[in-house]
Amino acid sequence: MFKPKVLISLLLIAAATVGFSNAAWITLKAELAQVLIKKAWSETLQSGAEVKPWQWADTWPVGRIMHPDSNTDLYILEGAQGNALAFGPGRHINAGELGSETSVIGGHKDTHFAFLKKVNIGDALQLQTRDGVWHPYRISAKRVVDTHKQALNVQLNQKRLYLVTCYPFHTIAQDNHLRLVVELKPS
Incomplete structure (x- = not known):
């Protein structure tokens, strides 16, 4: 029979093992x-079709962005809902076509869009669209918006790219209504 201290120690070790296994998974x-999203993007560039990264996915890559100053290279997924944002930044479906109209891309501040914390006005960013063309942009503005008090102020009918994430960085809040809006203009 185990002593209570030994039993508690074994239970704690088992719980820690399960926790670390889940995190590793x-x-x-x-x-x-x-890897699957990158492969789907390559197939999209070759075929021009919407290619899902896995059979049951409800999103697919629609673009790619690169920010050389931070060594960031991201695939943009269709839709900015939670299930797409878990795997990468997402294009808001109500926004315009990437590269030709005003487009809005959302991403999580603690994963894919963490690089936005350090971007500066004037930084270059490249956007690749489904036709394989790279579109150069420059950051023209950065602002924090309280969505309870005002809209994101997206300029429609102009070729703009907006990257949006929660703000501030490195905080956890369930009812966070602050957004960092990074505006880019074609360069």
Whole structure:
């Protein structure tokens, strides 16, 4: 028969093992998803069709952005709902076509859009669209918007790109209504 201290120690070790295993599984799935998204993007560039990264996915890559100053290279997924944002930044479906109209891309501040914390006005960013063309942009503005008090102020009918994430960085809040809006203009 185990002594209570030994039993508690074994239970704690078992719980820690399960916790670390779950974290490792989530990390492994996230890395595999990026490989599959990259492959789907390559197929999209070759065929021009919407290619899902896995059979049951409800999103697909619609673009790619690169920010050389931060060594960031991201695939943009269709839709900015939670299930797409878990795997990458997402294009708001009510926004315009990437590269030709005003487009809005959302992403999580603690994963894919963490690089936005350090971007500066004047920084270059490249956007690749489904036709394989790279579109150069420059950051023209950064602002924090309280969505309870005002709209994001997206300029329609102009060729603009907006990157939007929650703000401030490195905080956890369930009812966060602050957004960092990074506006880019073609360069």
